[in-house]
Amino acid sequence: MRRFILIAVPYLWLMALFLVPFLIVLKISLSDIALSIPPYTPQLDLTEGWSGIKAFLSQLDFENFTFLTQDPLYWRAYVSSLQIALISTVLTLLVGYPIAYAMAQAPDEWRATLLLLVILPFWTSFLIRVYSWIGILSNEGFLNQFLLWTGIISTPLTILNTNTAVYIGIVYTYLPFMILPIYSALEKMDGSLLEAAEDLGCSRLSAFWLVTVPLSKAGIVAGCFLVFIPALGEFVIPSLLGGSDTLMIGKVLWEEFFSNRDWPVASAVAVILLLILVVPIVLFQRNEQKQRELDQ
Amino acid sequence: MRRFSWFNATSLTVGFAFLYLPMLILIIYSFNESRLVTVWAGFSTQWYGSLLQNQSFLDAAWVTIQVAVASSTIATILGTMGAYVLVRGGRFMGRTLFSGMIYAPLVMPEVITGLSLLLLFIGIGLDRGIFTVVLAHTTFSMCFVSVVVSSRLVSFDKSLEEAALDLGCSPFDAFRLVTLPIIAPAVISGWLLAFTLSLDDLVIASFTAGPSATTLPIRIFSAVRMGVSPEINALSTIMIAIVTVGVVTASIISKRSSLAQQRDEQAAARAT
Numbered sequence: 149m150r151r152f153i154l155i156a157v158p159y160l161w162l163m164a165l166f167l168v169p170f171l172i173v174l175k176i177s178l179s180d181i182a183l184s185i186p187p188y189t190p191q192l193d194l195t196e197g198w199s200g201i202k203a204f205l206s207q208l209d210f211e212n213f214t215f216l217t218q219d220p221l222y223w224r225a226y227v228s229s230l231q232i233a234l235i236s237t238v239l240t241l242l243v244g245y246p247i248a249y250a251m252a253q254a255p256d257e258w259r260a261t262l263l264l265l266v267i268l269p270f271w272t273s274f275l276i277r278v279y280s281w282i283g284i285l286s287n288e289g290f291l292n293q294f295l296l297w298t299g300i301i302s303t304p305l306t307i308l309n310t311n312t313a314v315y316i317g318i319v320y321t322y323l324p325f326m327i328l329p330i331y332s333a334l335e336k337m338d339g340s341l342l343e344a345a346e347d348l349g350c351s352r353l354s355a356f357w358l359v360t361v362p363l364s365k366a367g368i369v370a371g372c373f374l375v376f377i378p379a380l381g382e383f384v385i386p387s388l389l390g391g392s393d394t395l396m397i398g399k400v401l402w403e404e405f406f407s408n409r410d411w412p413v414a415s416a417v418a419v420i421l422l423l424i425l426v427v428p429i430v431l432f433q434r435n436e437q438k439q440r441e442l443d444q
Numbered sequence: 445m446r447r448f449s450w451f452n453a454t455s456l457t458v459g460f461a462f463l464y465l466p467m468l469i470l471i472i473y474s475f476n477e478s479r480l481v482t483v484w485a486g487f488s489t490q491w492y493g494s495l496l497q498n499q500s501f502l503d504a505a506w507v508t509i510q511v512a513v514a515s516s517t518i519a520t521i522l523g524t525m526g527a528y529v530l531v532r533g534g535r536f537m538g539r540t541l542f543s544g545m546i547y548a549p550l551v552m553p554e555v556i557t558g559l560s561l562l563l564l565f566i567g568i569g570l571d572r573g574i575f576t577v578v579l580a581h582t583t584f585s586m587c588f589v590s591v592v593v594s595s596r597l598v599s600f601d602k603s604l605e606e607a608a609l610d611l612g613c614s615p616f617d618a619f620r621l622v623t624l625p626i627i628a629p630a631v632i633s634g635w636l637l638a639f640t641l642s643l644d645d646l647v648i649a650s651f652t653a654g655p656s657a658t659t660l661p662i663r664i665f666s667a668v669r670m671g672v673s674p675e676i677n678a679l680s681t682i683m684i685a686i687v688t689v690g691v692v693t694a695s696i697i698s699k700r701s702s703l704a705q706q707r708d709e710q711a712a713a714r715a716t
Contacts, residue, residue: 151533154528157522162542162546163545165582166545166583172567246455247459249452250448250451250453254448264691271640273684274646275665276467276680277467279668279680283469380553381555381556388668398554421553422553433547
């Protein structure tokens with residue numbers, strides 16, 4: 149009996165507040181927009197029994213999904229989200245790898261402190277970290293002031309409200325997610341392997357490419373997914389740092405829901421975003437599973 | 445004895461400068477006298493004063509704290525139960541679905557979680573307010589707690605529990621007297637994680653809060669959309685200070701307790 153309660157409580161909670169809401173999104177994505185409260189039809193009317201359910205099901209259709217494929221806005225938003233997420237993942241890897249590498253090579257007594265320094269920003273408010281870049285990147289911001297002062301540029305650069313600002317924002321906020329898995333892969337690496345490679349005539353650079361990089365592959369893959377998956381549905385960064393022409397699907401969904409009040413289309417946008425995410429999520433899980441088996 | 449090579453020293457310096465400079469600038473300019481946030485006009489703490497007199501920020505902070513305390517506490521209880529079921533629960537009907545529901549919210553985009561919960565609340569006719577935000581935050585943070593606690597449960601020796609059961613403990617007492625003290629650090633860090641996630645969340649709260657319960661991130665977001673303001677800089681500085689003190693204290697405590705544990709183990713090893 150106790151065991152039953154132990155299982156049932158979290159189970160039912162997640163059913164009611166995770167699975168059921170999801171089915172509602174799916175259902176509304178197949179409904180039509182209407183001028184009513186709530187603003188969509190058909191409504192499920194259980195008082196009419198089976199005929200009510202049948203009538204309800206017959207009114208559902210894929211119209212919203214057809215609409216999404218016809219209006220180029222949505223299509224472009226998905227492609228541009230994928231593009232932005234992909235480019236920022238590569239940039240985060242390029243910034244994060246040297247840091248993780250240096251941390252793994254650092255003297256033992258330094259490591260705990262360095263690790264704490266990487267984790268600390270992760271506990272700090274995401275919103276504040278994104279906000280901190282507005283003052284830096286704006287036309288009169290610190291970056292432009294600095295560059296003008298050094299004489300590198302003579303007119304301020306426009307960075308805020310462009311895709312460049314979105315890349316910077318994503319790299320900055322997700323950097324710890326890239327550094328930590330790579331660091332933990334590199335830390336486990338046996339240093340004598342590098343010595344062996346060098347003894348056998350490898351240059352340091354080719355030893356790095358042939359030994360270090362392959363051995364940290366699991367960390368690289370995990371880090372890339374941990375950045376790519378949340379970046380794809382990101383809302384805060386494009387809406388604070390991006391411009392009006394920055395198309396990201398999280399922002400489109402938000403506007404569709406709050407500004408246009410088109411719940412069925414917003415739900416359809418959500419369903420497609422989730423379908424796109426299934427591939428990287430499954431690949432990520434598989435990578436983790438493989439790692440766990442290797443560790444045992 | 446390893447030392448920093450020039451390459452590693454450079455990447456660490458540049459990397460940490462990148463991570464910390466933006467926040468450092470924010471902190472320095474929160475003490476700026478001028479309302480123009482990018483021009484230094486002298487030291488002043490006036491923005492902290494005007495922040496503390498701004499009732500809408502204070503109200504939002506109070507809402508946020510209530511939501512965070514309530515949701516992280518419920519999430520810790522549910523999440524620990526979830527972890528126990530996953531690791532020690534054995535087989536039961538729908539176990540795959542259960543573990544799927546634990547892991548899926550971790551990677552679910554916030555906009556989708558927020559939208560789906562809002563549609564649920566409207567569908568069942570629940571008025572939006574603090575209560576609905578607590579429900580929403582509990583749901584996603586209990587999954588994070590589960591992951592943290594289950595990794596601790598996996599690593600500890602199951603035979604300790606079995607010994608307690610053999611010696612006549614009821615399953616509940618075995619959990620309370622043996623399992624809970626061992627997994628306590630993970631439960632505490634799970635609570636802290638849930639608390640931080642709740643404090644931090646803008647997107648899900650925006651969907652589920654409705655006009656009556658404005659949380660601090662919602663308030664900050666609407667202010668920040670208008671551009672940089674010195675009050676927000678002051679508020680950010682306070683929040684950064686609290687987090688820094690919290691994380692550093694937690695790491696010192698955990699370091700001490702692991703040192704104490706090592707000493708105990710060594711003493712035990714000598715005694716045998």
